[in-house]
Amino acid sequence: MRNFVSERANKIPPSGIRKFFDLALSMDNVISLGVGEPDFRTPWNICESSIYSIEQGNTSYTSNKGLPSLRDALSWYLGQHYNLPYTSSDEIIITSGVSEGLDIAIRSVIDPGDEVAIAQPSYVSYAPCVTLSGGRPVPVRCTEEDHFKLNPDALQEQITPKTKALIINFPNNPTGAVMNGSDLKAIADIVIDKDILLISDEVYAELTYEGTHVAAATVSDLWERTITLNGFSKAYAMTGWRVGYLCAPKELCDAALKIHQYIMLCAPVMGQVGALEALRSAEEDKNSMVNEYRLRRNMFVAGLNRIGLTCHVPEGAFYAFPSVKETGLSEVEFAERLLKEQKVAVVPGSVFGDGGEDHLRCAYAVSRKDLTEALGRMETFISGL
Amino acid sequence: MDEKDLELLRILEENSRLSADEISIMTKLSTADVESRVHALEAAQVIKRYSTVINWERAGNGEVSAVIELKVSPERDYGYDRIAERLSRFRQVKTLRLMTGTYDLQLVVTGKNMQEVSRFVSEHVAPMDRIRETATHIIMKSYKENGHTLFEQQEAERLPYSF
Numbered sequence: 001m002r003n004f005v006s007e008r009a010n011k012i013p014p015s016g017i018r019k020f021f022d023l024a025l026s027m028d029n030v031i032s033l034g035v036g037e038p039d040f041r042t043p044w045n046i047c048e049s050s051i052y053s054i055e056q057g058n059t060s061y062t063s064n065k066g067l068p069s070l071r072d073a074l075s076w077y078l079g080q081h082y083n084l085p086y087t088s089s090d091e092i093i094i095t096s097g098v099s100e101g102l103d104i105a106i107r108s109v110i111d112p113g114d115e116v117a118i119a120q121p122s123y124v125s126y127a128p129c130v131t132l133s134g135g136r137p138v139p140v141r142c143t144e145e146d147h148f149k150l151n152p153d154a155l156q157e158q159i160t161p162k163t164k165a166l167i168i169n170f171p172n173n174p175t176g177a178v179m180n181g182s183d184l185k186a187i188a189d190i191v192i193d194k195d196i197l198l199i200s201d202e203v204y205a206e207l208t209y210e211g212t213h214v215a216a217a218t219v220s221d222l223w224e225r226t227i228t229l230n231g232f233s234k235a236y237a238m239t240g241w242r243v244g245y246l247c248a249p250k251e252l253c254d255a256a257l258k259i260h261q262y263i264m265l266c267a268p269v270m271g272q273v274g275a276l277e278a279l280r281s282a283e284e285d286k287n288s289m290v291n292e293y294r295l296r297r298n299m300f301v302a303g304l305n306r307i308g309l310t311c312h313v314p315e316g317a318f319y320a321f322p323s324v325k326e327t328g329l330s331e332v333e334f335a336e337r338l339l340k341e342q343k344v345a346v347v348p349g350s351v352f353g354d355g356g357e358d359h360l361r362c363a364y365a366v367s368r369k370d371l372t373e374a375l376g377r378m379e380t381f382i383s384g385l
Numbered sequence: 386m387d388e389k390d391l392e393l394l395r396i397l398e399e400n401s402r403l404s405a406d407e408i409s410i411m412t413k414l415s416t417a418d419v420e421s422r423v424h425a426l427e428a429a430q431v432i433k434r435y436s437t438v439i440n441w442e443r444a445g446n447g448e449v450s451a452v453i454e455l456k457v458s459p460e461r462d463y464g465y466d467r468i469a470e471r472l473s474r475f476r477q478v479k480t481l482r483l484m485t486g487t488y489d490l491q492l493v494v495t496g497k498n499m500q501e502v503s504r505f506v507s508e509h510v511a512p513m514d515r516i517r518e519t520a521t522h523i524i525m526k527s528y529k530e531n532g533h534t535l536f537e538q539q540e541a542e543r544l545p546y547s548f
Contacts, residue, residue: 017546024545034546041541124548173548239547288395295396295411302410345545 012128016351020335024345031374032345033362036173038237038318042274043285046236049277050270058269064261066094066245067272073279074245082205082215084228086247093257094267094275098203098231098244103129104263105199105227105246106165108255110135114164119150121321121352121359123173123201130167138163139354144323147312148177148355152186159190165197168216171204174352174361175321176297176314181214188220197252198226203244204317206235206286209294213316217247224249227256234317235286236278241271293318293364296371300364303375308382309360318365321349325358327385335360341384342377386431389414393422394431401435438533442526449523450479450495451502453510454488456518465489468515477505488520499523 015021024030065071071088078084086092095101102125110116112134118126120139127137140158142148150168168187170179179187191198200216217226231244244267246256266272278286297314304311304322311322324334331348338344349356364371389412396408405423409416426432441448459465465483469490473481480493492510496502503521511519527535 021544021546030545032543032545035543036547037543039543291392291395298413299407299411347546347548351548 008132008134011131015124017347020339020345020347023339027339027343030339030343030345031366031370031377033364033366033374034345034347035363035365037239037365038234038289039365039367040237040289042237042241043278043282045281045285046238046274046277050274053273054270058273060269062094062266062269062272064257064266065092066267067269067276070094070272070276070279073276077279078247082213083218084215084247085223086228090250091247091253093246093253093260094272095231095244095246095260096264096267097233097242098201098229099125100260100264101229101231101244101246102126102199102201104256104259105229105248106130106135107133107259108252109165109197109227111164113162115160115162117155117158117163117166117196118353119155119166119168120354121148121172121174121349121356122167123169124352126167126169127353135164136162141355142175142177143355144312144359148172148175148321149179149183150187152190155187155190159194159196163194163196165199166191167199167201169201169203171208171213171316173204173317174319174347174349174356176317176319178208178210178315179214180211181219184214184216184219188216188222191225192221196225198222199229200226201229203229203231203234205230207290207293207318208316209290209297210315227252232275232278235290236282237289238271238274238278241268241274243267243271243275296364296368299368300362300371300375303371304362307375307379309378318363320362320364321359322362323359327382329385331356331358331360338378338381342381344374344377344381390422390426393419394426397423397432397435438530440535442535448495448497449499449502450493451506451524452522453492453494453506454520454522455490455492455510455516457489458515458517460515468513471513472510475505475509477502488518
């Protein structure tokens, strides 16, 4: 029999964390700081409106772009909160999570041979999605000295005549880094000068703890060359609902829509109904979750520094990204031994690409009680080294 | 009262046993600042006292609680205040509120058993001057008190790792 697996699929490296995953599943009493999702339940008003909608028989396809009412509400919300002027009729597509939004954004702009600069450390699917489009992912390293912001000089170095797009994600998974208006302005100057497209994944926008989130598309003249990705998973504790959105000027949005309609048809209607309710009535729920993350962050980051894992203060998302350099262990050794010896699961930073080595991603989307317990176990582990 | 005070109140309402040091780390206020703000809030009676949410049903002491609605004729110059203050002196009255709608005062009353509650209502509350009518509703089961659910909720399953 022939080997049926495509060259493209073969090119995708297997997940670097599979063995950790299996190990953690086989153990009891593990505190996992490896989870990239909120520990809160979806606010009940959101669940209830979705349940009611199902009872009313709303179980059909929606328009490809998504429920008009949801797009209208989003258009208003994005304008009010982020100063983003996307029209509901032509410039917003509701996607099955940001994951799908990312895929169709990349596929609608990348041709074989194109290079895509990716600010790293980054979410794990950016590079594989570029590869699947036939493009070549080019990491741009963000460093601890820059507090993991994207450094304009580092970006400039990686741009070639083949560079078609830049993918950024701030507030960042896994580092928690945030880019403010002037940070983004410096990047905008390069992006515009080199005539490349910006794909900005802003799924952690609502989880910004110092100041307010600046949407990349509102900086300089980036709007016309930016695809903004966002979703409901993180801010409203709706990961399993799979609702995100892609926003871009009409021409780009139309191209993405062509792919979306063939691969997804539409995002699940129950999720869209829940998302609409989130915008209508879950502001308070969201604020109280964000507040709780802020308190946990302050507590956890202070704890990490106290036990000897140096950590900058992450300004957004719900991840701390401490360094393990002082311990003499690599990030993979540290994570593996910490799991085996003290039953605390963290993710080695190198899983997230360049710049992640010697670091750990610790999600603080767990209860304060568990965070305190995890810090205690980590301290015991470090003192035994 | 500023944003920081409100934050302290939210934290303490959720768990009043946190130390000033712990709160200081979480809020990035100094310990001394946390202490002085809490003292000020106590002095201003914004913080009335620190109490505990107890699931008495689980404690198994068999106490009975009832919601009692009262129709009351208000007094000239005092309205409902004097009678409400009088009622609130009873140890058995845990909560007392003036309401809009079909009745005036609402009491939450607790007693050792049903007899004690009904005796309290018939002997102490109903005969008081100016009380025109009472309606007693025994609480059968409490599902949520002051924002805290009292029933077991299944932990949602989460993957040990996700990105």
